[in-house]
Amino acid sequence: MTAYWLNVVSREHVHRGASLGITQANHGKRSAVTRMGPGDGLVYYSPREGIRSGAPVKAFTAIGTIDDAEPWQADEGDFQPWRRSVSYRADVVEVPIDDLRDELDLTSKPNWGIVLRRGLIELSAHDFEIISKAMKGG
Secondary structure (H helix, E strand, O other): OOOEEEEEOOHHHHHHHHHHOEEOOHHHOHHHHHHOOOOOEEEEEEEEOOOOOOOEEEEEEEEEEEOOOOOEEOOEOOEOOEEEEEEEOOOOOOEEHHHOOOOOOHHHOOOHHHHHHHOEEEEOHHHHHHHHHHHOOO
8 A cells, every 4th residue: 555755854855865866764764764665655845955054945845756675774984874765756846835734634733843843754645646736836
């Protein structure tokens, strides 16, 4: 069964991950990427330009599909994050979350922003479809 995921990541890291065709979540934790499966939808929400700095973005910044490959652990010296391969869509535009707030299950609950602090959260199929359509330009 297909699942849909929202990964909360700075825009800088989204662009790096998309250029490498990978995703990682929750600071590279294995449990995050093993929850995702081949064919699952993945959308990114970027609160800021940088991880702890930079201008606010508050937009959906990339979208793709988890590839049919096992998670692996990368070796970046002191940092060894778990990753998965992703096929990113190139034909999309960033969409501010405020443009979709009235349509999403995610933002229909009080204090919805607190949920985003979890990093990787499961999205409803409805929300994924709304975001996907908006990112394709309507």
